[in-house]
Amino acid sequence: MKLFHKIFLCFVVIFGISFQTAGVLLIDYAYENAVEQEKKYALQQFQYNKYILQSILYSRPDILQEQGVDPEEWSLFTTPVAIYDSDQKCIYSSMTMEPDILDFRDSGEGRLSFRIFRKDGESFIFVYDHVKQGESDACLVTQTDISSVVDTQRSMTAYFQKIYLIILCIGFPLIFALSRMITGSIKKVGKAARRISRGKYSERIRVGTKDEIGQLAADFNQMAEKIEEKVLELSAAARAKEDFTANFAHELKTPLTSVIGYADMLYQRELPREQVKEAAGYILDEGMRLESLSLKLMDLFVMDKQDFSLEKFRTGGLFENIMPGIEPVCVRYGTGLYVDMEEEEIAVEFDLFKTMVLNIIDNSVKAECSDIWVTGKKGQEYYEISFKDNGKGIPPEEIDRITEAFYMVDKSRSRKQHGAGLGMALVARIAQIHRAGLKVESDGRSGTTIRLTFNLPEGGCNEQSV
Helix, strand or coil: CCHHHHHHHHHHHHHHHHHHHHHHHHHHHHHHHHHHHHHHHHHHHHHHHHHHHHHHHHHCCCCCCCCCCCHHHHCCCCCCEEEECCCCCEEEECCCCCCCCCCHHHCECCECEEEEEEECCEEEEEEEEEEEECCEEEEEEEEEECHHHHHHHHHHHHHHHHHHHHHHHHHHHHHHHHHHHHHHHHHHHHHHHHHHHCCCCCCCCCCCCCCHHHHHHHHHHHHHHHHHHHHHHHHHHHHHHHHHHHHHHHHHHHHHHHHHHHHHHHHHCCCCHHHHHHHHHHHHHHHHHHHHHHHHHHHHHHHHHCCCECEEEEHHHHHHHHHHHHHHHHHHHCCEEEEEECCCEEEECHHHHHHHHHHHHHHHHHCCCCEEEEEEEECCCEEEEEEEECCCCCCHHHHHHCCCCCCCCCHHHHHHCCCCCCHHHHHHHHHHHCCCEEEEEECCCCCEEEEEEEECCCCCCCCCEC
């Protein structure tokens, strides 16, 4: 059974039972009050008629033993009465219904008894008690008609049933609408969930209330937003892995094909020394490129799986230690290197920082630049290191992609120089480990500038890990 049907039936049952019970209790309460009022009236009439009977017995003590008493002598009674002697023989009765259910043994002088009797659609209250006056002993019974009270109860019950049916006819549509309103918001959540399951991750629910249902919708929207973000992240990661795999396979295929081809040629043929040297040189170049690729891939994998502690270093001393590793690269390509660093302490992991600087310098010299300027400037809360060259530059539309693994601006030149397109990917990852900002600027014609922005350390950095 659906939730809507459950809520609707619960409302109908609760409403019907509650209203019916309340009506019955109210009518019974009104009836009981009316009967109590009639009882009080009957008691008053009984007391009045009792005084009348005592007066008659006082004036005519032998009237109970007389035969053929004139009814006019009993005409003083204000309500229908019946008088019985001590042997329970009826002396006089003006009642329209003879009470055949009275037990005079239950009564005694000063102890009144009440009986309600219904017959042929009529209802009466009988009040009876023994009356003594001198030597006379009689039993007085008074009759009070309460048929109007019973008829009123029946009329109220019939009228209530009509009202009850009318209220139900009006209440059913209201209960139906209320049930639809309560379950409607839940249905919206269900529909939105189904649409999300079909791939519409941008699906949201409009929150129109601040109650529990509105809070549920808000929580659902928050969950859907997190799911969409996570799906986008996973999709991006999956695409990146696919691109990485495709690029990696492509990077391996070309040199391996050439290596295999030249090796087969050397193995199958007798070649002149010059051709052998040329083939061996090509195999050597491609082997060096594969070696570079494997080492840089290893670096990437290691940095994805390890944490690193940062230590404080003076920038001047830091570059003095790095320069011996940089200068041979510049000498090999005939590139001038100019370093101008303002003294400041920055927090770095030395080996990673050195790897990052070497990769940036390596990219610059391979861009056929003649000079590289490395400068360091201190800001109020940061320290910026910039690497500027006058090489071929990077087209502006490709700047956002140079940190992707295997991406190369000039693929033929990069392969010729044993490049694998992983240098800037390493730089970006190392900058992330150092929580440093990385910015690349180039117009594609007059060189490239790479800026690294480090936050100045506060307190000790030896215990800091990222």
